[in-house]
Amino acid sequence: MKLWKTTLAAAVLSLAAATSAFAARTDLTLGIVLEPPHLDPTAGAAAAIGEVTYANVFEGLTRIDDKGQVQPGLAESWAVSDDGKVYTFKLHAGVKFHDGSAFSADDVKFSLDRAHAKDS
Structure with a gap:
């Protein structure tokens, strides 16, 4: 014992x-x-x-959940045009970068333009 x-x-x-x-x-x-x-x-x-x-x-603007479904990320919602060529995202308000600067549609545009650039 x-x-x-x-x-x-x-x-x-x-x-x-x-x-x-x-x-x-x-x-x-x-x-x-x-x-x-x-x-x-x-x-x-x-x-x-x-x-x-x-x-x-x-x-990202969206994320994929554990069931494979698209969920909101930086975008709180989105709409797709009837022809499937135009996506319109509504961004979450109040999102900040690590340095405290505000996140905006200009940041999204910059990131997409950079990713689509010839040298990307």
Whole structure:
């Protein structure tokens, strides 16, 4: 009986020490198959760029949920023209970049123009 109590106490102490060690960590180690050559998704075709940056650094107008359905991202809603050629997005209000500057339709246009550019 005494050995059981000693073993249980040691296990609880080990678990407590491990839990506090993990709680104090502020770093992250991420393993991926390919290392991205840079973090600009418009400057290269490497799939690893998107794997690292999308939803971590960049956010889209929409996102795909776990059921494969399109959900709002930076856009709160959108409409598609009858011919399917024109998409009109209503952007979420109050969205800010990391530096505090406001997100706007001009930013969306800039990003789309850059992605469609000849050198992209």
